[in-house]
Amino acid sequence: xxxxxxxxxxxxxxEKEDVTLDCVYETRDTTYYLFWYKQPPSGELVFLIRRxxxxxxxxxxxxxxxxxxxxxSSFNFTIxxxxxxxxxxxxxxxxxxxxxxxxxGNLIFGKGTKLSVKP
Amino acid sequence: DAGITQSPRHKxxxxxxxxxxxxxxxxxHRYMYWYRQDPGHxxxxxxxxxxVKDTDKGEVSDxxxxxxxxxxxxxxxxxxxxxxxxxVYFCAVQIGTGDYEQYFGPGTRLTVx
Numbered sequence: 001x002x003x004x005x006x007x008x009x010x011x012x013x014x015e016k017e018d019v020t021l022d023c024v025y026e027t028r029d030t031t032y033y034l035f036w037y038k039q040p041p042s043g044e045l046v047f048l049i050r051r052x053x054x055x056x057x058x059x060x061x062x063x064x065x066x067x068x069x070x071x072x073s074s075f076n077f078t079i080x081x082x083x084x085x086x087x088x089x090x091x092x093x094x095x096x097x098x099x100x101x102x103x104x105g106n107l108i109f110g111k112g113t114k115l116s117v118k119p
Numbered sequence: 120d121a122g123i124t125q126s127p128r129h130k131x132x133x134x135x136x137x138x139x140x141x142x143x144x145x146x147x148h149r150y151m152y153w154y155r156q157d158p159g160h161x162x163x164x165x166x167x168x169x170x171v172k173d174t175d176k177g178e179v180s181d182x183x184x185x186x187x188x189x190x191x192x193x194x195x196x197x198x199x200x201x202x203x204x205x206x207v208y209f210c211a212v213q214i215g216t217g218d219y220e221q222y223f224g225p226g227t228r229l230t231v232x
Contacts, residue, residue, distance in 0.1 A: 106177065
């Protein structure tokens with residue numbers, strides 16, 4: 001069975017601090033996909049990144065970076081120099097390869113980490 | 120922007136009444152999904168569709184049915200609403216037919232009294 005664990009329920013930091021959000025996953029698939037979504041206080045869900053299991057290269061996008069380690073089944077998300085606008089709930093998600101018409105490929109979400117960035 | 124709208128955005132209904140939520144997309148995406156979001160549970164898949172008239176159950180499908188008679192519309196029906204179905208409901212589409220990310224609609228807040 002697939003499972004995503006975000007052990008940090010809530011994190012509070014002061015602006016300009018770096019913060020890492022942890023994501024640990026379980027899957028038996030050899031090919032799988034990992035995602036991060038952001039849900040700001042306004043409620044919409046915003047896609048941030050998708051990572052394939054066969055590509056362990058870390059990714060950086062501005063102040064955001066993602067560290068994918070298959071050896072520890074982790075896909076952690078770091079925000080550098082956090083800002084108040086980063087305050088949101090962040091969800092990590094996992095899917096297996098899609099089998100057209102089958103249930104494979106559906107997203108399994110973690111329960112989310114609420115990040116509060118204080119000025 | 121994946122061109123997704125949901126209606127209504129807010130609804131209050133009484134226990135035992137039927138409720139239909141609508142998800143509409145404008146970009147001809149094949150895959151569509153309905154999730155519910157509850158505190159402490161993250162997002163959980165209710166039903167999904169992989170084409171017109173092709174639907175299947177997700178993790179929490181009991182008490183819900185869906186229909187997709189046109190590519191652009193995916194309807195979620197609560198046959199007889201219960202208080203446990205008070206939640207925020209999100210529709211999502213997948214861009215493309217491979218293994219890609221999903222994009223979400225704005226959500227519908229449903230309260231069952």
